[in-house]
Amino acid sequence: QGQLVESGGGLVQPGGSLRLSCVASGNFYSIASMGWYRQAPGKKRELVATITSGGHINYGDSVKGRFTISRDNAKNTVFLQMNDLKPEDTAVYYCNIDAWLGGTRGAWGQGTRVTVSS
Numbered sequence: 001q002g003q004l005v006e007s008g009g010g011l012v013q014p015g016g017s018l019r020l021s022c023v024a025s026g027n028f029y030s031i032a033s034m035g036w037y038r039q040a041p042g043k044k045r046e047l048v049a050t051i052t053s054g055g056h057i058n059y060g061d062s063v064k065g066r067f068t069i070s071r072d073n074a075k076n077t078v079f080l081q082m083n084d085l086k087p088e089d090t091a092v093y094y095c096n097i098d099a100w101l102g103g104t105r106g107a108w109g110q111g112t113r114v115t116v117s118s
Contacts, residue, residue, distance in 0.1 A: 013116070014087060022079075036050075045094070094111045
């Protein structure tokens with residue numbers, strides 16, 4: 001049994017900032033990475049940022065220089081600091097974990113909505 005719990009989404013004006021958090025709890029094991037993906041209405045889910053247990057980071061091209069991912073491995077928590085937000089950042093942001101839970105690899109959170117007004 002395990003779950004991902006996200007928080008921090010909301011409404012923000014263009015140029016503003018927001019910080020997302022995701023906590024993985026339960027019987028996950030062999031955690032390789034955690035990260036964030038987003039999906040806007042009518043669009044495919046896309047990479048925002050991932051971070052491995054060793055600290056290697058990968059960002060999507062559209063957020064480089066504006067977003068920062070970090071994690072606390074001891075607490076299985078990942079953060080996303082979003083700065084200089086743009087209307088095109090509006091989406092549901094999903095937390096992801098690359099790990100094993102029983103016989104299944106990987107899990108997704110329910111998502112947290114981020115709206116950047118224009």
